[in-house]
Amino acid sequence: MEHWWYRNITEPGKLPLLLALTAFVVTFLVVRGVTRLIRAGRGPFHDVSAGGQHVHHVVPGVVLMVVGGFGGVAAGGRGWVASLTAVVFGVGAGLVLDEFALILYLHDVYWTDQGRKSVEAVVLTAALVAMLLTGFVPLGVDGVGADERAGRGGAVATVLGNLLFVLVALVKGKFRLAVVGVLVPLAAFVGALRLARPDSPWAKRAYARRPRTRKRAERRARAHDARWGRVRRWVQQVVGGMPRGG
Numbered sequence: 001m002e003h004w005w006y007r008n009i010t011e012p013g014k015l016p017l018l019l020a021l022t023a024f025v026v027t028f029l030v031v032r033g034v035t036r037l038i039r040a041g042r043g044p045f046h047d048v049s050a051g052g053q054h055v056h057h058v059v060p061g062v063v064l065m066v067v068g069g070f071g072g073v074a075a076g077g078r079g080w081v082a083s084l085t086a087v088v089f090g091v092g093a094g095l096v097l098d099e100f101a102l103i104l105y106l107h108d109v110y111w112t113d114q115g116r117k118s119v120e121a122v123v124l125t126a127a128l129v130a131m132l133l134t135g136f137v138p139l140g141v142d143g144v145g146a147d148e149r150a151g152r153g154g155a156v157a158t159v160l161g162n163l164l165f166v167l168v169a170l171v172k173g174k175f176r177l178a179v180v181g182v183l184v185p186l187a188a189f190v191g192a193l194r195l196a197r198p199d200s201p202w203a204k205r206a207y208a209r210r211p212r213t214r215k216r217a218e219r220r221a222r223a224h225d226a227r228w229g230r231v232r233r234w235v236q237q238v239v240g241g242m243p244r245g246g
Contacts, residue, residue, distance in 0.1 A: 013078060014133060016086035020068075021129045023087045027094025028122050031057060039111070058102060061095025064088050097122045120175050127182040158185070168192035173200030197221050 009015055037043045048055045068089025075082040100121040101109050109115045162185040169178040169191030181188020195217045196202035207214040 009133075016072065016082045017129065017133055019083050020086040020090035020093070021126065021133060023090030024094045024097075024129070025126055027091045028098050031095060031098050035110070056099055056102060056108070057095045058099040061092045061099075064092025065096060066092075068092055093125070094122075097125060120179070124175075124179045124182070127179055131182050162188055165189050165192040168202075171196075171200065172202040173197030195220055 009018060034045050038045045038047060048057075068085045068087075068091075071085035072082055072089060075085055096103075098118055099110065101115045101117040104117055105114055110118070162181065165185070165188035166178045166181050169175075169181060169188050172191065172194070173196055174191035174194065177187050177191030177194075181191055195213070196206070198207070198214060198218045198221055203214065203217055207217060
């Protein structure tokens with residue numbers, strides 16, 4: 001275990017990435033917990049306002065991302081300063097992506113169904129960073145032999161190929177398959193092959209002159225939502241809280 005840690009985390013300088021990912025996930029979970037307590041009127045927490053204007057936590061999040069990002073570049077990726085700035089950046093990213101839907105829709109949709117986009121963005125980001133963290137990419141690793149280089153090269157090629165399937169699945173509106181597919185390649189492959197959701201960019205462009213395919217996609221989307229809608233909403237409510245009016 002110590003050899004693996006040194007070979008794949010310490011030597012290639014991935015410790016700041018690990019710290020940033022940990023800070024990102026912990027910040028998201030803490031913020032979601034605090035906002036749910038505020039909404040329920042429990043505990044000492046309350047919304048922050050300045051001059052009668054509600055200050056969303058995306059604001060300090062952007063500040064922390066700027067400080068952590070530029071600080072990390074200045075630190076050169078090594079030493080305790082790099083680790084500290086990585087934590088600052090991770091906290092800022094957690095605050096920002098927790099309100100990703102606000103940035104996307106330019107409206108406060110935190111407790112609505114549209115606000116679930118924030119949860120999806122956080123899960124996707126965490127999965128991608130975890131893939132970078134655990135991937136056996138020979139960047140920054142010294143003394144890589146021919147066999148090890150071939151193994152790592154094959155891993156890189158597999159990751160890049162899977163990334164293509166993930167991107168296709170995203171364009172087809174298969175967000176959950178894309179997220180799972182980051183770590184489970186078969187899921188991304190399935191998402192890339194299946195019919196696109198009718199409201200996805202892929203369907204709007206590729207099915208515009210194919211009405212039969214579009215209708216088939218709409219039927220499948222309705223059947224899928226009817227089968228898995230309740231389960232999906234339950235998971236989203238456990239992570240992100242009950243939407244307004246729910």
